[in-house]
Amino acid sequence: MRLVRDVSPLANTITVEAGCILAEVQAAASAVDRHFPLSLGAEGSCQIGGNISTNAGGTAVLRYGPMRDLVLGLEVVLPDGRIFNGLRALRKDNTGYALKQLFIGAEGTLGIVTAAVLKLFAPPRSSALALLKLQSVDQALQIMQRLRGAVGDRLSSLEIMSRSQIEAIAATVPHVTIPFELTTPWYLIVELTDTLAGIDLNEPLAAVLSDAMDAGLAEDAVLASSLAQAKAIWAVRHSVSEGNKRSGYVVSHDSVVPLERQAAFVAGVEARIMAAVPHARVVMHGHIGDGNIHVIALIDRDRCSDAVATAALVAQINEIVDDETAAQGGAISAEHGIGITNRGRLARVADPLDIELMRGIKQLLDPNGLMNPDKIFASACRATGNAGAA
Numbered sequence: 429m430r431l432v433r434d435v436s437p438l439a440n441t442i443t444v445e446a447g448c449i450l451a452e453v454q455a456a457a458s459a460v461d462r463h464f465p466l467s468l469g470a471e472g473s474c475q476i477g478g479n480i481s482t483n484a485g486g487t488a489v490l491r492y493g494p495m496r497d498l499v500l501g502l503e504v505v506l507p508d509g510r511i512f513n514g515l516r517a518l519r520k521d522n523t524g525y526a527l528k529q530l531f532i533g534a535e536g537t538l539g540i541v542t543a544a545v546l547k548l549f550a551p552p553r554s555s556a557l558a559l560l561k562l563q564s565v566d567q568a569l570q571i572m573q574r575l576r577g578a579v580g581d582r583l584s585s586l587e588i589m590s591r592s593q594i595e596a597i598a599a600t601v602p603h604v605t606i607p608f609e610l611t612t613p614w615y616l617i618v619e620l621t622d623t624l625a626g627i628d629l630n631e632p633l634a635a636v637l638s639d640a641m642d643a644g645l646a647e648d649a650v651l652a653s654s655l656a657q658a659k660a661i662w663a664v665r666h667s668v669s670e671g672n673k674r675s676g677y678v679v680s681h682d683s684v685v686p687l688e689r690q691a692a693f694v695a696g697v698e699a700r701i702m703a704a705v706p707h708a709r710v711v712m713h714g715h716i717g718d719g720n721i722h723v724i725a726l727i728d729r730d731r732c733s734d735a736v737a738t739a740a741l742v743a744q745i746n747e748i749v750d751d752e753t754a755a756q757g758g759a760i761s762a763e764h765g766i767g768i769t770n771r772g773r774l775a776r777v778a779d780p781l782d783i784e785l786m787r788g789i790k791q792l793l794d795p796n797g798l799m800n801p802d803k804i805f806a807s808a809c810r811a812t813g814n815a816g817a818a
């Protein structure tokens with residue numbers, strides 16, 4: 429199921445089967461001078477069906493939105509064998525409920541996505557990239573506000589990393605060079621793009637950054653002077669998972685909070701983890717423009733030989749992060765989903781009405797619990813009727 433069924437430069441759409449690799453979809457779009465913007469570290473291996481079922485995010489959400497915003501139509505095999513034929517390339521369709529949205533982000537629990545119509549865009553032809561050295565997350569948010577006012581939708585990516593995160597990469601990923609000195613607690617990658625060729629985006633970017641530095645919002649800024657330098661900066665960001673896995677036992681989180689609450693969230697969650705688990709090493713990275721900062725606790729593997737004790741430690745850290753996320757008005761998963769691992773966490777912090785409605789939809793479409801059983805919450809045939817057992 430890896431066919432590209434149709435590409436329409438006129439409609440800016442591509443129709444693909446669910447087994448298509450994301451990079452293959454990007455290449456098929458590029459072949460007709462179009463752009464499919466979903467971009468992930470795993471784009472050379474992940475499949476479109478999985479991207480849809482998990483509502484994948486990535487580094488371009490700020491400008492283009494997550495997978496949910498990139499899907500026009502779906503073909504889905506339902507648990508009873510019927511086929512939901514919503515494979516339509518319509519930009520406007522107000523005929524009742526938006527049924528396709530039920531299957532996006534459902535993690536395969538309501539049906540099997542077999543094909544999709546996806547949105548395409550004009551490809552970026554001009555770009556500019558900078559790395560900023562910051563003292564705080566609040567400074568990053570103020571710079572973001574200035575950028576949006578000055579360059580609008582040309583702001584395509586805004587990625588933040590803590591110093592501790594970059595130090596973990598520097599210590600464990602030898603093939604990645606850190607092309608800047610580590611002198612501040614936070615580092616912000618800013619990328620502008622435009623669909624017009626020959627546009628000098630360095631000038632407006634440099635102007636915003638200069639004003640930000642004059643206002644005391646940044647300690648320093650590195651404006652990439654070549655494609656090679658830009659790739660070197662992005663290589664650091666794309667190495668976070670590898671660096672963390674090599675640095676210790678990883679307790680990872682996918683919290684999203686309102687933009688205005690990110691600084692408070694970061695400060696609160698780090699302080700609470702360090703107070704409860706002082707031997708943990710807290711590192712952070714994420715898509716600050718989307719409110720999605722990944723909080724990672726790295727634990728020395730020598731402390732994780734006892735499976736029961738390790739599970740208790742992980743639960744303790746998860747509870748801290750989830751409680752702080754909820755306190756800041758956020759959600760525990762922005763782009764990674766729930767699966768089996770996090771379903772207990774979801775049951776603990778979610779509104780009971782949310783769980784009830786989701787269970788009702790699951791029961792309606794999959795009463796026998798055939799589709800990806802026990803993901804998100806226990807399947808209907810195993811459920812106890814108590815939301816706490818989700």
